[in-house]
Amino acid sequence: MLSTRVAGKKFGVTDFVNPSKLGESPLSQVIIEMTGGGADYCFECIGVASVMTEAFRSAKQGNGKTVILGLEKDGKPISLPSIEFLFGKCVMGSLFGGIKPKTDIPILAKKCMSKELELEKLITHEVGLQEINTAFDLLLQGKSLRCIIWMDKLAA
Incomplete structure (x- = not known):
């Protein structure tokens, strides 16, 4: 059985950060330092408003993109520093990965059947x-x- 870290590495994840081991350092600051200015793309997948904000703050100024995938279960609003939008950061949502079911599901099914997309490894x-x-x-x-x-x- 694969650990999530090992599985992530197999699928191309290069770095891992455990927020519980950061002490007083904000996660976004650690990511900005690790990447030399912020990540090109940040994905929030769990639906927690504070994590959405940290993902946005972790994105690179100028062209960093944050994609919100999780649904905030309590309906809490997210609070984003407006000045960072002026420096080119953007945030967007994506429902089901942004797929177009009519055209994309047949393509994905074909890739699964041909083993090009190996879902069983997940x-x-x-x-x-x-x-x-x-x-x-x-x-x-x-x-x-x-x-x-x-x-x-x-x-x-």
């Missing part, structure tokens, strides 16, 4: 329905990327 665990709590524990521990829960598989 699966780190498989459990039966009775082990659903194990699946959640693995996710919370950062040990699971994607877990398949089999409805017909009983625990041994």
Whole structure:
């Protein structure tokens, strides 16, 4: 089974930052220092307003783009420093990755069938329905990327 770090490296992730190990340093400042001015693209995937703000602040001035993928479950507004927009940063949302179902799903299906897009490599665990709590524990521990829960598989 792959750890999320190992899986990320296999799919091209170059650097990892654990915010819980930064002490008093803001995540955006660490990313700006790591990248020499900010990331070209920042993706927020979990739906937390404060993380959306940090992603925006982590983007490079001039042409940094922040893509919001997560839905803020409590409906909290995000607060972004307006001056950073004047220096060329932008933020946008993307529902389902911005795909156009009619044209893009057949292309993705073809790539999956030809093994050009290897989705099975994203699966780190498989459990039966009775082990659903194990699946959640693995996710919370950062040990699971994607877990398949089999409805017909009983625990041994």
